């Protein structure tokens with residue numbers, strides 16, 4: 566099969582980690598008889614430096630013409646400390662989400678037995694926790710208008726807007742996930758305060774009868790923040806709006822013990838995007854120390870969701886499990902005897918040849 570992949574490496578450690586994922590994708594393709602075609606494109610601070618635009622039209626075109634996008638990271642401290650910067654790398658990510666219609670961000674949260682000791686939570690709390698967080702990605706306060714400042718500069722406002730159709734499509738997706746899993750769906754909102762949350766609840770309640778096998782529960786976001794820490798194993802599929810999802814998925818990601826391990830998929834109307842959930846980690850950029858596993862696992866999601874090639878995805882997950890079990894890992898996981906980013910990538914690619922399907 567021909568796989569057309571756009572590679573948007575972006576900023577910071579983005580180029581190093583996507584390079585490792587490409588080694589692994591190539592190894593999988595060699596073994597399973599696929600032909601990958603890569604097209605690189607600019608995004609983030611590097612794109613601002615070269616073109617003035619963090620998501621240039623040319624990049625969008627390449628994404629639209631590809632079957633999947635492998636995304637590294639964006640963000641640069643030069644912009645973070647300048648509140649007056651008019652263009653920001655993050656704007657590139659938001660434009661990409663909007664233009665590709667990526668309304669759903671899917672983040673599987675899983676624990677790795679060999680890493681339980683790295684979790685900030687007690688082993689008995691975190692053991693076996695395994696859920697999927699589905700975050701709405703193109704609506705809510707991130708995109709609502711008006712947004713801005715008053716003329717005197719002393720007042721600022723953001724607007725949270727949701728339309729029923731936006732809620733409905735993401736809730737349907739969440740039901741589909743629940744049907745393929747343990748059939749439990751938690752919707753997180755703030756319906757005791759927010760009008761948008763009440764529309765979310767109403768919409769969810771009107772869909773629920775079409776999925777009688779799925780048990781639906783509603784949870785306020787403050788309570789959810791607490792329960793993710795106290796009892797992560799209780800969740801199966803969690804669905805929520807854009808900003809709550811941003812916050813809760815970072816929280817959920819650390820219970821696994823390393824932010825460097827969790828992949829994500831953003832899917833919607835056009836080409837899907839696969840990216841690690843950690844950021845650009847500027848302190849590590851160019852040092853060959855960053856953990857490539859989240860990006861490699863994002864490539865597994867790419868095989869599964871974009872190409873419908875589940876066996877290929879499993880090959881990748883198997884070699885990642887082995888690297889963790891055998892300690893072929895970067896310094897965030899093993900500060901005593903770490904391998905470099907590229908050594909981990911080479912090792913994984915070589916192991917793809919010998920795992921069993």
Ligand code: IPM
Pocket residue numbers: 655658811
């Ligand atoms: C994420 C990030 C982005 C977001 C930032 C970089 C704009 O935190 O993908 O979760 O808030 O959505």
Ligand code: MG
Pocket residue numbers: 811812815
């Ligand atoms: Mg975030």
